[in-house]
Amino acid sequence: MTGGERRPVASRLAIRFAIILALALLPAGVIAFIKTDALESEVEARNEAALMGATVQAAMAETGLIRRVRGMVASLSHLTPTVINDPAACSELMRGVAEEEPTASLVAFVPVSGVMTCSSAGRTYAFSGNPLFEKVVRLREPGFVVNPRGPVSGTSVLGISHPVLGAAGDFMGYVVVSLSHNALNELRLDTFDSTHGSTAAPVEFWTFDRDGTLLTSNLDLAAAAKRVPASRPLAEFVGTGSTVVQDTSRDGQKMSYAIVPIVPGDLYLMSAFRRELTDVGGGLSAYMPTLLMWLIGLVAAGLAAEFLVTRHVRTLNRAIVSFARGDRRLQAIDLDNAPVELQELASAYTAMTESITRSEAELEDSVHQKEVLLREVHHRVKNNLQLISSIMNIQLRSAESAEAKTLLRNLQERIMSLATVHRGLYQTSGLADVRARELIPDILRQITSISSGPEKPFVTETDIDDLRLVPDQAIPLSLLLAEALTNAMKHAGATRDRPGKLRVRLKRSGGSEAILQVSNSRPDVSMRARIPASSTGIGTQLIMAFVQQLGGRTDSGEDDAEYHMRVTFPVSPLVTAENRERNEASSDKLGNDPV
Template structure:
């Protein structure tokens, strides 16, 4: 693993040590913190329940004046009903007398079953038959209360208090109607009361859920009603207090109190100490939070003092050593714990051992490279000596067939010698710059076959390409063998074109192309070397070419282009270069066989 990979692995292995220990402290304190939060929440809930329970009594206390006025009006209506039942002849006198006794009464009237009012305290007449509530008021057998501008003499908002009138035998005669102006209930000021100890609104309604009075005005009462409950359902329940939201989304506390069978009071209050979950009792929630923060702070300080700063310096030294420069900064730890001091000493010993081992490995590699170069050098010299022997035998032989065989052997031995000497000059490493090796092979083969004296006999386009020795050696020998198949310099013909490089858009695939006179086809493929010529150099060359192609795991294609022929060798660049010194000679022998 490289140093960069090691750093990436360490960086992604997890959070810092201080954060991990702080998280452990938080987990350890979690039960105590949850208990403190639960106690604070329970205390807050009890305080809220107490405030809600007290809101019922406070609602009655705040609406005491309005309740007294409504109750007095209901009693007045009942008294008038009793008086009119016995003395209907003096109806207007009785109504005017009662209305004059209480200036808050706008009008007192008797409405018969026909709905046409003719007896009133102010002498006015009105027909109620087409108005809402009339049918219900006519059939009612108990006092009623509602608010409807249509029942008002002036068109202003009034509260209508109704009490039925019946004969001594119980036959209904009509009902007494007392109208109270809304301003009489609010004292002329219709606004939200609010304040820490005052309700936001007081709303009175009948059993059907109709608002008959509101301290903020009947028109604005809807803005203060609970959004999820209707008044009819609230009025059918016993006295209660609850929290709900108003239509504008504000969270409020509501207190419902029944006054009579047809009159209910609803108080709208701000939530106690409204300010959110924490703002309502910040101190109770602040204590466990401070406890957690203290634990985290102590953990961070302790870990930084005892562990983190030493580990940070040690990690910095490791990163510096793990870089390519192999630098070793001074590792100075200020009074570290015994365990970290032991770790630092182990690191110093390890780095010293690594440097010593790397120095020994570098020496071994240099020795191996030197030995490998010497092997290539001696192999090349030995092959040249063998070529000289073959040349001597060739001069002593007069038979042309034997001379042709010896010439072919001599040329192949010289090609192999050129490859080894080229590897020797390239320091004999596992990676070979094939373009340079190919240039040497081309020059040597060109000289062997007498092309060097001819201008533009061979044109080479060699792109930089690095291969392992296991591929570079057979590729160089393959090129030498292919070049040997083309006519020598003494034969007229077009120049030989050589191209080597990666295949565009094919990843790690490379290609060797050799193009020359078409006369080389027989020697390249061995198609016409049969019968008595089976052992001719053409057959051997074709077999060697196939053997080198197989050794490269490559594909070979031969294209005829009129007077020219092109050989294309396509192979995959191997990244496995663990065998830097292949033995091409046995594979060459196998190919010949």
């Protein structure tokens, strides 16, 4: 992975150290969570018991009144048949009961006919056709009715009724005690001491019957209707025992509800508390100490790894990366308060970089010296070859036979090709490579300058890729090119009026091969007869030998416009020559060292 790539966060030492510590603390954390969950369950159970007790305490006066009045109505139903035929005595009995219970707004006997003549109000009233009267008549058992507007009292009342039976068990009507809601609300207990220490919380409670109808409340009945659970009707709580549930009220408040049966199956009491007042450290807050302990452990582990190891490793890493990128300045690595192991590692790295820098300097000096010497060798070889070419040129001018001149000229061209290669090696920037774009055009110019003239002009064209060739390939390739160009110029049929055309292409083929193609124009029909049909074959033999040295293969062909020869050969990697030069330099250095 290079220095520029972004590494994942989990690969950092501090993060991994923290993860390992987290795994080590995991068993303790699990145990703490289990203990906390058990404690939370116990606290919740105690809280529900406290809520239930507070509910009973908050509505004790009202529930006591309802139970007392229900017993009074039951007793009154047995006394009423004895005075039912005497309206005055009956009304007197009802007034006496009303005086015993001041919260009662009306005590009355309502016969089956619906015409009330016996009541504590001392007046007559016809209930016939009233839906509540019809309901109670059909019920024929103890019950409760709510009348938002009582016909006698004119206020909202709770009616507690009981059937009246004759001696033969026949149904005669019912007695009812109406309790005013205003009087019931005076019994409310405004606050109670909750489970939150000394914090006082308001109590909201109401009673409801088996049908889920609201009977009484310490709130206005319309306000109480907005406080009941939104997801379940009150009738669903009928038949259940004392319980505590969590729900949302119809007006959107999160509430805790406690339900207590007053008369199982008939009358129930429900209290409501805002949930934030009844939650005793529940939910996620109960687990916060364990989570905080775990997080603090992770942070402490990360800080410890950063202070003891990571910051020092980061300093050492910066020095290593800088050295790897070529910075050879020797700088002291400051690992202040680092562990002994890291200080020893920094000392070893410093000693290693000093040794590498010293060795590189010595090797670079040796390579430089060899490069200077080798360039001088190439330069002298090039000069010597040019001198030989000049001597041959003198000999060429003094030669009398055409055959001798041709042989000397061919030999001179080959020598100048070799001199051009050495000049390329001398001018190159290094020892291990020759640039084809510099070498091949130079050889083309050299060959055409020797073999062309006013009577035999040529037009040249090159297309050379930027190939870097090792000397072992550059020399045979150059000699091959010289032979191929000489042969191409011989068969191009160039004249003053019709210049010959030469085209040299060197292109990459795939990833590791190159193709050298030499093309020349075809002469016209009149010139073809003047070109020799055969030759000594030395050029062809040399070309095949150079192709073999390159490890390549050759093919040739022609069309209406030109002849061409193509050589395909593998390109040797530069690292081969570089390694060889390095090994030779190292061997020379070792050979010069005293034993």
